[in-house]
Amino acid sequence: MNIQEIDCKTALSPSTLPGLMYSLNPYRGCQHNCAYCYAPNVLHQPREQWGETLLVKKNIPRILALEVKKKKPGVVGLSTVTDPYQPVEQKYTITRFCLEQLLVYDFPVHVQTKSALIIRDIDLLTRFSDAQVMFSIGTLQEQERRLLEPYASSIQERITALQHCSAAGLKTAVFFGPVYPTTRVDEIPLFVDLMKDAGVQEIWVDSLRLKPGIWENIHKTLQRDPMMLERFSKSREHYQSIREELQKQGEKQKIHIMDAF
Numbered sequence: 001m002n003i004q005e006i007d008c009k010t011a012l013s014p015s016t017l018p019g020l021m022y023s024l025n026p027y028r029g030c031q032h033n034c035a036y037c038y039a040p041n042v043l044h045q046p047r048e049q050w051g052e053t054l055l056v057k058k059n060i061p062r063i064l065a066l067e068v069k070k071k072k073p074g075v076v077g078l079s080t081v082t083d084p085y086q087p088v089e090q091k092y093t094i095t096r097f098c099l100e101q102l103l104v105y106d107f108p109v110h111v112q113t114k115s116a117l118i119i120r121d122i123d124l125l126t127r128f129s130d131a132q133v134m135f136s137i138g139t140l141q142e143q144e145r146r147l148l149e150p151y152a153s154s155i156q157e158r159i160t161a162l163q164h165c166s167a168a169g170l171k172t173a174v175f176f177g178p179v180y181p182t183t184r185v186d187e188i189p190l191f192v193d194l195m196k197d198a199g200v201q202e203i204w205v206d207s208l209r210l211k212p213g214i215w216e217n218i219h220k221t222l223q224r225d226p227m228m229l230e231r232f233s234k235s236r237e238h239y240q241s242i243r244e245e246l247q248k249q250g251e252k253q254k255i256h257i258m259d260a261f
Contacts, residue, residue, distance in 0.1 A: 001031060001054050003088060008057040011064035011098070012071060018260075020110060021074025023081070024064070026094040029054035030082040032114060032152040035221040036178055036214050039081050047213040054088060061097035068105045075108040075130075085115035087151065099124045112136060112175060114152035116161040122168045132171040134204070135162055139180040140191055147225060148180075148218070159198050166199025176246070177206030177260055182231045185238070185245050192249040205246055206260040207239040 012022040030039065033051055040050040078084045084095040099121060102109055108130035111118065118125075118133060125131045135158045139145055142155050153161070166172045174195050195203060208214075222229035243259075250257035 001029075002052060003054045003056060005056045005058045007059045008063060010067070011060050012067050012076065015077055015080060017077060017080060019075060020077040020080070022071075022076045022107075023079070024060075024076050024084075024098060025079045025081050026057055026060050026084055026098055027054060027079070027082050027086065027088065028057070031086045031088060032083055033150050034114075034152065035148045035218045036208060037217075038209065038211055038214065040213065041211045042081055047217060056088065056092055056094065058092075058094070060094060061101055064098055064101045065104070068101055068107060073105065073107050075110055076102060078109060078111045080112075083113050083115060083152075084111065085113045085117040087115075087117075089115075089117060096121050096124065103127055106130075110134065114149065114158065116153040116157040119161050119164050122165060122170070125165075125170055126168050132173060133162075133165045134173040134175050135159075136175040136177065138176065138178050139183060140187060140194070141180070141182070144180060144182060144228065147221060147228065159194060162195075162198040162200060172198070172200050173202035173204060174200050175204045175206070175260060177204065178208035179205065179239060179242055180232075181208060181239075182228065183242055185241050188242060188245040189249050192246065192253050192255060196253045196255060200255060202256045202258065203246065203250060204258055204260040205243060 012024055015021060015023040031054060040047045078095065089095050103124060106129050109128055110132045112134045114136050137155060137158055140155060145155055162172050218232065219229065222232060247257050
């Protein structure tokens, strides 16, 4: 992947996502290479070009430092389009620098990621009056994860990171989405048990939304595993059964279940 450093003009953008006032994306592009990624649709970028170049907004902490002095405090979503803790963050620490600026005025933060790298910043996140960490987990099957989310943290690494965040006193949640169509209803009790043990307080759930180009990209990715491709093709209709079982188990374990969209 070609990595380029750029300057941006703004840091905080208005967000229409539930519970967020602002979105903050330190990077444009993502190294996780998830086959079902919706970001090209949001950014109106041709899917075949997505993943070729990653833009590092090198000056965004400085721009953010100016904006937080003037803007009305509100929940900031990091990140709403690309993962703030993708591998390149290990080198650039742009997300950490942004958190430092948000902390000056104690803006509420909601961080969503697939990366265990967030553990590095627990020291900062615990200093906010209001901070929530959400991990995206769409399956418990590591073999499937490796195919569709090849460069994201493993499922176990994410669960372990959730445990660290919860133990530190942070509010934690899981975005169970997109729910892999291969997920079985009888897997849901185990999923909820694992999230409960990790200290998760909320589970947001969403189905696989096949925006233009997404199914074609999944099909291309899964050609190396014809059996999984067949299961993906035939299993997209049982999401409602998954959702109902999730609600049932959430009530049992006293975890709040909510639809993401």
